[in-house]
Amino acid sequence: MTPVTAAESLTPELAAARALGDDALVLAQRLGEWAGDAPVLEEDVALTNIALDLLGQARTLLSLTGDEDELAFLREEHEFRNVQLAELPIGDFADTTARQLYFSVYQELLYAALADTGGALAPLAAKAVVEVAYHRDHAEQWTLRLGDGTEESHRRMQRAVDGLWRYTGELFEPLDGLGVDLPGLHPVWRERVADVLGRATLTVPGGPDRTPWAAGAGRQGVHTEAFGRLLAEMQYLHRAHPGASW
């Protein structure tokens, strides 16, 4: 088995592609957990459709930096470069909706800017931005309905947007080699998220948008406790039966 090229040994362009690919792969895996378990059958299909879009993006991005299967199934926690927001447990439907809102608004801005760079990732970004616009719409529709729904749905949606807020700052850390001014997108993101939350009668969270760990976060390979269990489930079959397929 050839060893997977470490993120540190990649060119900045490829390291950035791997980071974005890991975001998409890990979030796809999380969304897949809703298969058969969503509040209604229709939502089950909607969430897994989104997961499949993300998985497609992940395959394209990761294939640029190595063998997609080896990258998905044979790396350990610290070798993944996804943001921590992507790896957090799915929680309840409000938690998943809040993450989808935060992440899809970010991804839509990112891919639109990336498509404009005209670089190697521009064609992928141009295709993905259309998919992500739908993901954002889906998250927005549910945020509005849960925030401006019943007393209970409002309370749980507010708790979800508050709880995930501290993972949103990492999304806009500069990413070398991408050619996109991520910190420059942050104010636009805040504005768009605040607009949706406002229409949903929710309060924009006021606390810090970074976790207090000085060591950095997902982009530096530092992950949350729940990530190990996600990888165990994702990688178990391949590690037990190398090269298994059906």
Added chain:
Amino acid sequence: MSGQSPQDAWPLWEVFVRGRRGLSHTHAGSLHAPDAQMALRNARDLYTRRAEGVSIWVVPSTAITASSPDEKDPFFEPAADKPYRHPTFYEIPEGVKHL
């Protein structure tokens, strides 16, 4: 989740999908959704994910009035023996599709 399940609480919608420009919308199936906008999005995910459509209509199932099976004979029987009503006595020009 407490109380009634969404399947009981959410109304049923009928979905009509137009496959291509020039065709009419045809009934594709039904689904549950809390309101029309969500019904449209659910329909997109359930009935057009393999590129089946260019346009979707959703209609509350309660808004549809259907003919009753009991009235089948008075409704449809009289048309059975009137072949002259069928436009089958002329050639269809080549190139005319979906007629």
